[in-house]
Amino acid sequence: MTSGTFRYDLLTIILLFLILITIxxxxxxxxxxxxVGLTLAIVLxxxxxxxxxxxxxAKSAALVTILVVVVIALGLSFMTLLLINGSGFIFxxxxxxxxxxxxxxxxxxxxxxxxxxxxxxxxxFLRAAIIPLFTSLPIILFQGFIMxxxxxxxxxxxxxxxxxxxxALPGRLTESVQKISGLVVNTMxxxxxxxxEVALLSFIIALPIYYLLxxxxxxxxxxxxxxxxxxxxxxxxVVMVFLILYNLATGNIPGLLIALFIIYPLVFWxxxxxxxxxxxxxxxxIHPVLMMxxxxxxxxxxxxxxxxxxxxxxxxxxxxxxxLIDQMAMAKSQESEPVLQ
Numbered sequence: 001m002t003s004g005t006f007r008y009d010l011l012t013i014i015l016l017f018l019i020l021i022t023i024x025x026x027x028x029x030x031x032x033x034x035x036v037g038l039t040l041a042i043v044l045x046x047x048x049x050x051x052x053x054x055x056x057x058a059k060s061a062a063l064v065t066i067l068v069v070v071v072i073a074l075g076l077s078f079m080t081l082l083l084i085n086g087s088g089f090i091f092x093x094x095x096x097x098x099x100x101x102x103x104x105x106x107x108x109x110x111x112x113x114x115x116x117x118x119x120x121x122x123x124x125f126l127r128a129a130i131i132p133l134f135t136s137l138p139i140i141l142f143q144g145f146i147m148x149x150x151x152x153x154x155x156x157x158x159x160x161x162x163x164x165x166x167x168a169l170p171g172r173l174t175e176s177v178q179k180i181s182g183l184v185v186n187t188m189x190x191x192x193x194x195x196x197e198v199a200l201l202s203f204i205i206a207l208p209i210y211y212l213l214x215x216x217x218x219x220x221x222x223x224x225x226x227x228x229x230x231x232x233x234x235x236x237x238v239v240m241v242f243l244i245l246y247n248l249a250t251g252n253i254p255g256l257l258i259a260l261f262i263i264y265p266l267v268f269w270x271x272x273x274x275x276x277x278x279x280x281x282x283x284x285x286i287h288p289v290l291m292m293x294x295x296x297x298x299x300x301x302x303x304x305x306x307x308x309x310x311x312x313x314x315x316x317x318x319x320x321x322x323x324l325i326d327q328m329a330m331a332k333s334q335e336s337e338p339v340l341q
Contacts, residue, residue: 032305033143037150039188039308040068041158048155061155069148079223086220093216093246100249180319186284187315190291191308194279199226202271209263213255225267230307231299232276232292236268286311286318 024031044064051060162181166174203226210218221239228235243263247256277288291311298310 030143030146032302032309033147034150035312036305036308037147038154038158039312040147040192041151041154042185042188043192044068044151044155045158057156061152064155065148065152068151079227082219082223086217089217090220093242096249097242097245101245176323179323180316183284183286183319184312184315187286187311188308190280190284191311194276195230197279198271198276199229201275202226202229202267205271206263206267209267213258228268229272229276230295232272232288232295234296236264236272240264240268284315286315290314290318 027034048060048064051063054060055063166177169177203222206222206225207219210221215221221243225236225239228239240259240263243259244256247253247259280286280288280291291314294311294314295307296310298306298308298313300306302309
């Protein structure tokens with residue numbers, strides 16, 4: 001007599017997992033580009049759904065992908081051009097800082113010469129790191145091509161695949177997966193949309209302030225301030241230390257006070273702390289400190305791609321923790337219920 005309860009075939013499950021693991025190992029060098037494409041598609045899905053009311057799904061996904069390519073390409077080209085044009089002024093500011101540090105007496109707690117040599121070595125390292133970027137440009141372009149193909153594919157097929165998976169999952173597991181996916185979607189929105197909004201706000205505030213204060217390469221400094229917003233606390237700290245050292249090196253004490261009491265609150269604290277926390281609070285319940293750990297830890301472990309993957313893993317960890325607590329609470333409540341005879 002056969003049982004009416006369906007049982008998964010263990011050998012089939014093992015074979016499927018082996019196939020998935022093999023594919024993951026073979027395509028691991030492209031995993032980062034594919035995951036970034038997936039996260040971008042998640043954020044762009046509302047726009048894609050609006051366009052699908054007027055266009056076919058394929059045309060809508062293609063149009064959204066092309067728009068993303070154009071916006072990213074124009075944005076990177078514009079920032080790179082401005083940074084290159086202002087690089088001479090930036091390096092002259094660094095030179096002033098190193099020369100001033102070298103004049104500090106050796107009897108200080110930290111010798112100025114040692115600090116100056118450290119700064120000079122960091123600058124030399126950054127210059128040397130730029131050259132390999134040009135040599136690996138074909139690989140970077142190929143990774144970008146894979147990423148945008150992934151964006152198109154996930155925009156086109158992502159909702160259908162998601163619904164198929166949800167419909168195939170058992171009831172309780174479906175609820176747990178929905179909780180995880182909901183927090184992941186909100187986290188991705190916070191990473192992309194909120195970070196870009198905060199960076200633009202910081203750039204817009206910084207540009208006239210740096211110009212009025214007479215900083216050389218004020219546009220490059222404003223761009224650096226905006227980019228710093230993608231790395232909470234640490235990014236703003238690096239730019240502030242640079243401005244403080246430059247004002248000390250040039251003997252500009254009023255400029256130092258302005259940097260501390262005007263530039264930091266307006267350019268960094270308001271966008272990076274006040275505005276970011278409010279915008280992110282509307283989308284995700286993850287504490288800003290946890291988000292910062294995800295960003296900084298992700299960058300330290302995975303490089304620049306960790307800016308996205310780090311918070312993504314934190315979101316999955318937080319949602320998994322919430323689901324575990326809910327399951328334990330449910331089990332405890334069931335144990336405490338009286339058993340009817």
